[in-house]
Amino acid sequence: EVELVESGGGLVQPGGSLRLSCAASGFTFSSYWMSWVRQAPGKGLEWVANIKQDGSEKYYVDSVKGRFTISRDNAKNSLYLQMNSLRVEDTAVYYCARDRTPNSGYYNRDAFDIWGQGTMVTVSS
Amino acid sequence: SYELTQPLSVSVALGQTARITCGGNNIGSKNVHWYQQRPGQAPALVMYRDNNRPSGIPERFSGSNSGNTATLIISRAQAGDEADYYCQVWDSSTSQVVFGGGTKLTVL
Numbered sequence: 180e181v182e183l184v185e186s187g188g189g190l191v192q193p194g195g196s197l198r199l200s201c202a203a204s205g206f207t208f209s210s211y212w213m214s215w216v217r218q219a220p221g222k223g224l225e226w227v228a229n230i231k232q233d234g235s236e237k238y239y240v241d242s243v244k245g246r247f248t249i250s251r252d253n254a255k256n257s258l259y260l261q262m263n264s265l266r267v268e269d270t271a272v273y274y275c276a277r278d279r280t281p282n283s284g285y286y287n288r289d290a291f292d293i294w295g296q297g298t299m300v301t302v303s304s
Numbered sequence: 305s306y307e308l309t310q311p312l313s314v315s316v317a318l319g320q321t322a323r324i325t326c327g328g329n330n331i332g333s334k335n336v337h338w339y340q341q342r343p344g345q346a347p348a349l350v351m352y353r354d355n356n357r358p359s360g361i362p363e364r365f366s367g368s369n370s371g372n373t374a375t376l377i378i379s380r381a382q383a384g385d386e387a388d389y390y391c392q393v394w395d396s397s398t399s400q401v402v403f404g405g406g407t408k409l410t411v412l
Binding site for chain 1: 305335337339341346347348349352353358388390392394396399400401402403404405406
């Protein structure tokens with residue numbers, strides 16, 4: 180079964196750090212672009228970052244640039260999001276998601292066909 | 305930055321056709337994807353590349369994309385279609401994935 184399982188969420192104070200993980204199974208993880216998408220309570224979806232199959236390209240939404248780092252370990256079938264200098268406005272459910280098409284390039288990026296169940300991050304004093 | 309505009313809410317009578325729009329500058333030149341999200345659940349893909357249904361999505365769901373508007377069409381709406389729907393594109397010029405603000409579909 181194709182599956183993504185996030186972990187690592189929790190309560191952290193403003194200015195703190197947290198590392199999210201996403202464990203992939205049931206597919207060839209190293210063949211897919213992967214993303215993090217978040218959803219603040221009662222709000223819509225917001226893409227956070229994505230990473231190419233081999234980790235050589237990474238892109239971020241402006242609001243997290245310089246604070247968040249996306250990475251992956253293809254040997255461990257795992258995706259990560261290191262979050263530093265956390266702000267109250269980073270409070271959200273964080274989902275990892277897979278691009279639908281394997282071995283896709285920069286210009287033919289596809290939809291997110293597999294999503295994890297999400298992990299909650301709360302930034303509060 | 306590229307922006308996608310969706311109506312906050314759409315209502316449809318049971319068994320009728322719902323149309324959820326997604327507006328963006330020359331969106332017809334991009335591939336548009338649609339997600340359904342029920343309360344407390346992760347989003348689920350219901351349409352990719354404008355008008356392609358993933359396996360398991362009923363034929364009642366269809367899509368179109370032209371000019372400045374993409375549309376998700378749900379025919380013969382059912383109570384189970386009540387959910388939030390999001391459109392999404394990849395903007396290669398800014399290297400950004402962009403989501404619309406979401407539309408709450410109510411089936412009356």
